[in-house]
Amino acid sequence: MRIVIADHAPDVVAHLKLIMEELGYSATGYTDGETLTQALLRETFDLVILDWNIRCKDGASFLGWIQNTLPKAPPVIIMANRSAKRDITDALTAGADDYITKPEDRAVIAARVNALLRGASGGGAFDTxxxxxxxxxxxxxxxxxxxxxxxxxxxxxxxxxxxxxxxxxxxxxxxxxxxxxxxxxxxxxxxxxxxxxxxxxxxxxxxxxxxxxxxxxxxxxxxxxxxxxxxxxxxxxxxx
Structure with missing residues (x-):
């Protein structure tokens, strides 16, 4: 599984990348929306972890771009410092598959990522x-x-x-x-x-x-x- 991470803070990118690699996933990180855009056009990813306040593009615009541009949009987890119900609702309404409030425990992040990837792989993933x-x-x-x-x-x-x-x-x-x-x-x-x-x-x-x-x-x-x-x-x- 390949995961792309985009957050304006390099230390957050490094932290999330380490968690993903510990889970056995391949992870790539970016700190602005433009380089993330180019990566999504160039490569194929199974999951996007996106900062709601990513530089060069806001989260809502980016979610719309992913849904309207990519042939098959990967699932997206939004991570943000905001925890108000309205913020969470706005992100999910815009097309996010999950919402994680920063800072979050490593185990919780891992569990949410694994659950989303299991769901994205299809119900028959474990049939013989x-x-x-x-x-x-x-x-x-x-x-x-x-x-x-x-x-x-x-x-x-x-x-x-x-x-x-x-x-x-x-x-x-x-x-x-x-x-x-x-x-x-x-x-x-x-x-x-x-x-x-x-x-x-x-x-x-x-x-x-x-x-x-x-x-x-x-x-x-x-x-x-x-x-x-x-x-x-x-x-x-x-x-x-």
Whole structure:
């Protein structure tokens, strides 16, 4: 999971970044709205922790920008010094998913972040089997059934395929994929990513007639496109 933190105070950014890394998440920090804007346009994140009074943009404007600009808006936690009910209501109404009043205990911050990320990952995150269109995935043996044919994937290929299915119709940066699957963003490993995607595409026959296709977004990453006539994200459901 990748988390981006934006707060006008560098010490707050450092504090939150440390908490996120202790939880096992990858965290990036900024101290103004402009650099955060560029990061969100350039990279893919699972969660935004945003100071309500971030420099260059106020919290309400930033929430509106996230909702209206990003292809798939990540959940947002607003952190602010204000604890009045009106302030909390304003932030939630503007689109925030949660509101934390500063200063807050480390354990509380960790619990709120974990709870929000669990919710964002979908209710079927811990099912042993899940279906995406014609693809039936078994998490116990890393296998996928397509048209009754069992396809055995390596552990990394399975993780990669599931990552794309979970984020269908969303462009994923190479950095996001490398961090999520290989826990690294090292550029020397990009060849590994390309080979794995090629194998997943071939093994699962990811073609329009099967409801999904993977294509390269030049200079950025990859995208799994779904076709509504065959399968869509609304088809995703756990198997009985």
């Amino acid at each position: 089997e899940v279906t995406y269109g014609i693809y039936h995935m078994n998490r116990l043996d890393n296998s996928v059934t397509v048209h009754g044919k069992n396809v055995l994937l390596t552990a990394k290929e399975f993780e990669l395929a599931e990552l794309f299915f979970k984020h269908a119709d969303r462009t994923l940066s190479r950095e996001f994929i490398m961090q999520t699957i290989w826990r690294t963003t090292a550029t020397l490993a990009t060849r590994t990513l390309d080979m794995h995607i090629s194998r997943v595409r071939a093994k699962l026959e990811l073609q329009p007639e099967n409801g999904f296709r993977i294509f390269t977004v030049f200079g950025y990453g990859y995208r799994l496109e779904s076709f509504a006539r065959q399968a869509s994200l609304t088809d995703v459901k756990p198997r009985d």
